[in-house]
Amino acid sequence: MALQAVKGMNDVLPDEVARWHRVEALAREVFGAHGYREIRPPLLEVTELFERSVGDTTDIVQKEMYTFENRSAERGDAKRLTLRPEGTAGVVRAYVEHKMWGQSDEHRFYYLGPMFRHERPQKGRFRQFHQVGCEALGMPGPGIDVEMLSMLQQFLTAAGVGGLYFQLNTLGCPTCRAAGLAALKAYFEPHRAALCADCQRRLDQNALRVLDCKVEADQALARGAPTVLSSVLACTQGCGDHYRAVRAGLDALKVPFQENPLLVRGLDYYTRTVFEACSSELGSQSAVTGGGRYDRLVEEFGGQPTPAIGFALGVERLLMLQKDVVSARGPELSVVVAEESARSSAMVLVQGLRARGTWCDLDHSGKSVKSQMRRADKAGSTWVLVLGGLEMQAGKATLKNLRGGASKDVALEIDHIQAVIRSATPGAPSANP
Ligand SMILES: [Zn+2]
Ligand SMILES: [Zn+2]
Known part of the structure; x- marks a missing residue:
C-alpha cells in the first residue's frame, strides 16, 4: 500500500505556495516596518517549558502536545521533549537563555513556522499548522498594546481580511484578579454537577477557564457569570488605568474594538490586556488571531522581571479567508534545441542566464522543435529561443514572444538577451507588429 502523510499533517503543494509567500512577505514587511526582527527558536523544546508557560491546566498541555521520551536522557x-504547540514559550526561553535584556531595554521579535497540536482533525484545523507571531518585551506602558493592535490592523487589512474589529478585555494582575476569581468560583460552585467534566476540573484549577468552554450549556451559564473586570478596574497596581489608556489609544488611532469581559484566551500566562481580531464576514468562529500581555512569564523562566505582549496568527486560517488566487508564473525564457549539435553551447548559454537570475527553461527530451515549443507554451514561458547549428555559427537568433509581443533578433550574448527580456513588458501588445 502506498504511504500517506500523517493524518492532520498537510502537504503545501507548489501551486499553493505563492499564497504562502505573499503572507510571509507581508509579515516581514509590516512587522519589519514596526521594528520587529525575526527569531528562529527550534521546533523541539523540553516539555517542562510548555507546562510552565502555557500552563499545565490548559487543554494544550493536558491533551494536545506531541511529547516524546528522549533517547539520550541517560x-x-x-527526559521528555515536545514539538512546540505555540511560539511564545520558545521566544521567551531564548530571550532569557541569551540574557538579551542586557543588550537593550526593549526587544521586538517576530517568528513564522510550524506548530504541532494533536487536535481532532476538522476543516481548517491541522495537527501541523503554521503561525506568524510577534512578541514585544520590556515595555510596561499601554502604548505598545495600542501599537500592536494597530500593526495587526494594517497587516490583516493588507492580507485581505474584511470587516475587521478587535475584541478587548483585561485580566488584571494576580492581586486584583484574586477577588474576581473568588466571586467567579462562588458563582459556578452551586452548578458544579451541571458543568462538563473539563469545567469541573477547571473550577478547581483556574475558574477563568470555564468562561472559555466550548460546551453550549456551559457557555449559557458563563454569560451570567460575574467577570473579573470590576475588581481589575479598581486595582491599586494600576491595572484599571492601563486598560483605560489602551481603550483611549485605540480610539485615537481609529482601531475598531468591542469590549468583551468574557474573553479570557486559552493560555495561563496572560495578564492585563487580552485581545482577539475578528472579521464580521465570518460566522460564529470569527477570531482570526489573538494575544495579550504576559508580564510575569520572563521572570517565571528565570529572567529579570520584563513586561511583554504578543500575538500569534494562524496562516492556514488566514489563507482560508482570502478568496483571490495568485496565478502561477512561468519561466522568462524557454530555450529550444533544434539540433543536438547545438545542445552543449545552448547549455552554456542557459547556465550563464540562470547565474544572472533569469528563470530559464531548457528541454532535455530530445523531441521535435514543434513539441518543445508546445511544452514551452504550456509551461507559461514568455519568450522562446530556438537554437540550431546555424544560429550558433552566426552568433545570433530570434527571441519569439509567446504572449502576443513582438519578436526580436538578439546576439547570443547573456547581457543582450537579458536586456531584451527585461525591457519588454510580458504580454504587452506589440508596438511593431
Ligand atoms: Zn491589578
Ligand atoms: Zn465546560
Whole structure:
C-alpha cells in the first residue's frame, strides 16, 4: 500500500505556495516596518517549558502536545521533549537563555513556522499548522498594546481580511484578579454537577477557564457569570488605568474594538490586556488571531522581571479567508534545441542566464522543435529561443514572444538577451507588429 502523510499533517503543494509567500512577505514587511526582527527558536523544546508557560491546566498541555521520551536522557539530557504547540514559550526561553535584556531595554521579535497540536482533525484545523507571531518585551506602558493592535490592523487589512474589529478585555494582575476569581468560583460552585467534566476540573484549577468552554450549556451559564473586570478596574497596581489608556489609544488611532469581559484566551500566562481580531464576514468562529500581555512569564523562566505582549496568527486560517488566487508564473525564457549539435553551447548559454537570475527553461527530451515549443507554451514561458547549428555559427537568433509581443533578433550574448527580456513588458501588445 502506498504511504500517506500523517493524518492532520498537510502537504503545501507548489501551486499553493505563492499564497504562502505573499503572507510571509507581508509579515516581514509590516512587522519589519514596526521594528520587529525575526527569531528562529527550534521546533523541539523540553516539555517542562510548555507546562510552565502555557500552563499545565490548559487543554494544550493536558491533551494536545506531541511529547516524546528522549533517547539520550541517560546522558543527563531532559527526559521528555515536545514539538512546540505555540511560539511564545520558545521566544521567551531564548530571550532569557541569551540574557538579551542586557543588550537593550526593549526587544521586538517576530517568528513564522510550524506548530504541532494533536487536535481532532476538522476543516481548517491541522495537527501541523503554521503561525506568524510577534512578541514585544520590556515595555510596561499601554502604548505598545495600542501599537500592536494597530500593526495587526494594517497587516490583516493588507492580507485581505474584511470587516475587521478587535475584541478587548483585561485580566488584571494576580492581586486584583484574586477577588474576581473568588466571586467567579462562588458563582459556578452551586452548578458544579451541571458543568462538563473539563469545567469541573477547571473550577478547581483556574475558574477563568470555564468562561472559555466550548460546551453550549456551559457557555449559557458563563454569560451570567460575574467577570473579573470590576475588581481589575479598581486595582491599586494600576491595572484599571492601563486598560483605560489602551481603550483611549485605540480610539485615537481609529482601531475598531468591542469590549468583551468574557474573553479570557486559552493560555495561563496572560495578564492585563487580552485581545482577539475578528472579521464580521465570518460566522460564529470569527477570531482570526489573538494575544495579550504576559508580564510575569520572563521572570517565571528565570529572567529579570520584563513586561511583554504578543500575538500569534494562524496562516492556514488566514489563507482560508482570502478568496483571490495568485496565478502561477512561468519561466522568462524557454530555450529550444533544434539540433543536438547545438545542445552543449545552448547549455552554456542557459547556465550563464540562470547565474544572472533569469528563470530559464531548457528541454532535455530530445523531441521535435514543434513539441518543445508546445511544452514551452504550456509551461507559461514568455519568450522562446530556438537554437540550431546555424544560429550558433552566426552568433545570433530570434527571441519569439509567446504572449502576443513582438519578436526580436538578439546576439547570443547573456547581457543582450537579458536586456531584451527585461525591457519588454510580458504580454504587452506589440508596438511593431
Ligand atoms: Zn491589578
Ligand atoms: Zn465546560
